[in-house]
Amino acid sequence: MKSVEADSVTVETGYPTEGLEDLVWASQYLGYENPGELQKAGVEVLRFLLVAITQAVGDDCESNLGDSLDPTGSNRYKTVWNEEEIEALKWLAEYYCLSEPQAQMLGGNVLTFLAGLDASINGEKENEDTPPESVESSNTGTLNSQVSSADPIKLNVTTGIDSAKLNWDTTNEFQNEETEFTVRYRQTYPAPYELVAEPSISGEILFMSDRDGDWDLYTVNGDGTGLNQITDNDVDDWSGVYSPDGTKIAFDAKHGTAPGDIFVVDADGANQKNLTSSFSEDAFATWSPDGKQIVFERKINDTYRLHIMNSDGTKTRLLSEVNTGGWSIPAWSPVGSKIAFSGR
Incomplete structure (x- = not known):
């Protein structure tokens, strides 16, 4: 160990x-x-x-x-x-x-x-050792196996509540060997493969509701219990999104005289902070994969363009000259090197 x-x-x-x-x-x-x-x-x-x-x-x-x-x-x-x-x-x-x-x-x-x-x-380079390959499962995606491709392996994955069960058949040569498998699957539809049972959602769900007369942010457990109000203002709070580490929530809101600013708040509702504090209309905040930056849409003189800033609200700058038309909905690539968005 x-x-x-x-x-x-x-x-x-x-x-x-x-x-x-x-x-x-x-x-x-x-x-x-x-x-x-x-x-x-x-x-x-x-x-x-x-x-x-x-x-x-x-x-x-x-x-x-x-x-x-x-x-x-x-x-x-x-x-x-x-x-x-x-x-x-x-x-x-x-x-x-x-x-x-x-x-x-x-x-x-x-x-x-x-x-x-x-x-x-x-003149010393020799042939490299071939690393273990990844094996596609019939249900979930990728499994990293120490079994070489010369000895085929059949995998069947069954997902259930808070569990993933593996049944496999292999050649006699490997039946007594210690083998490690890494199983990954998605809990959101559409998953890459059909799941035989619905996995449970162990984390919290972030959503917005106007149940008290204006739009606020709430969280609830995956089974519907533990409802918690995150924001409680007399104005509308919209489009909440968790930081990658789950400790903070970015959202846009119309507080004061500004048509819209980007705010951040701790996941428990504490320490709410206005990050942009501008006289323009800011919306669609989206965290970078490492949580260090936030990209958002800003409206100036009836033109909508993407801007980017550090997650503490500093170093705001224009990211793209493209007019997004008010519905950019930006999305970072998994490695954080590119941002996809809609425009016109």
Whole structure:
């Protein structure tokens, strides 16, 4: 059994098969204990070069490195960072405006490239070991299996209330081997595959209601119990959305003389704060995947455009010149490098 330090952080990056093969090979070639140590070293090398050599300050978001780093591949690799190490990862992510999985991938890619260059010069590169493949289940999506593709495996997943049951048949060679499966499924319709039983919703549901004469935000347990009023104002509070970590709620409201501002409040209803405090009409707040930024729509002189700000309301700037027409409904990509929205 492996132990994890209390203040450690686990970051998961998904690689395509070829990308993970190269990562594993590079860690062996450079003498690292595992690919995670290679990723950490790469992050530290980049931070050293940027800070000590080039004396970088501010950020370099304009390089758009996130467009070339897709950490959603089917081969998942988890790296555990201690409290000191994670500071370097966060610094690199903030400097290039990346998610932490992207920054982790960047660190690994840099040393993998250098290892390949050195091996090519010296004629030493050998065939890489093939990592375990991902296996598609008939019900739910992705299962990461240690069973090689040469020995087919049949999986049948049954979902029930607060549980997921696995039944599998495998070849005799693996019947006595310890095998680990990771099961993922969606609780919202439409799921990628039909579920044989309806999973329970263990978290809270955020919604708005005008039951007291004006629109306010409420939460309720998935089974309908535990109704809790989050906002209680004499004006309308709309479009609440949880932060990625579930601790805060962003929403738009018409308080005072402003036609609409973006507010944030703790998930229990405490510490309500106006983030925009403008004389324009702001709406459709949406959190970035890492919770550090909020994109929203702003109306100025009958023209609606997307703006973006830090999650504390600072550094507001125009994001797009496109007139969204008042119904942009922005949505971040999973890695936070792109934003989709409707416009005209």
